Amino acid sequence: MHLLRVQVPDFRGLKNIDITFEKYFFPSIFPLGSQNGGGKSTLLQLIFVLLHCSVDDDKKPFLENLLQGFKISDRQDK
DSSP: OOOOEEEEEEETTEEEEEEEOOTTOOOSOOOOOOOTTSSHHHHHHHHHHHHHHTTOGGGHHHHHHHTTTOOOOOOTTO
16 A cells, blocks of 8 residues: 555644655655644654554544544545
């Protein structure tokens, strides 16, 4: 599984985040920079939880609780 795009319109301290990776760009290391309190850890935690919990049916209630009120796009390329 490769991450191609991360979009976060509004989650905790993250607002209007949109990161797109090139189709064949799979770096071993990806630098992520921001000021203190800029949301780096929150973004990484969100990505981890979504990728880790979305494949396990037992963990989906956790995701639903975490994302309560967060609207997910119905687009096919999500």
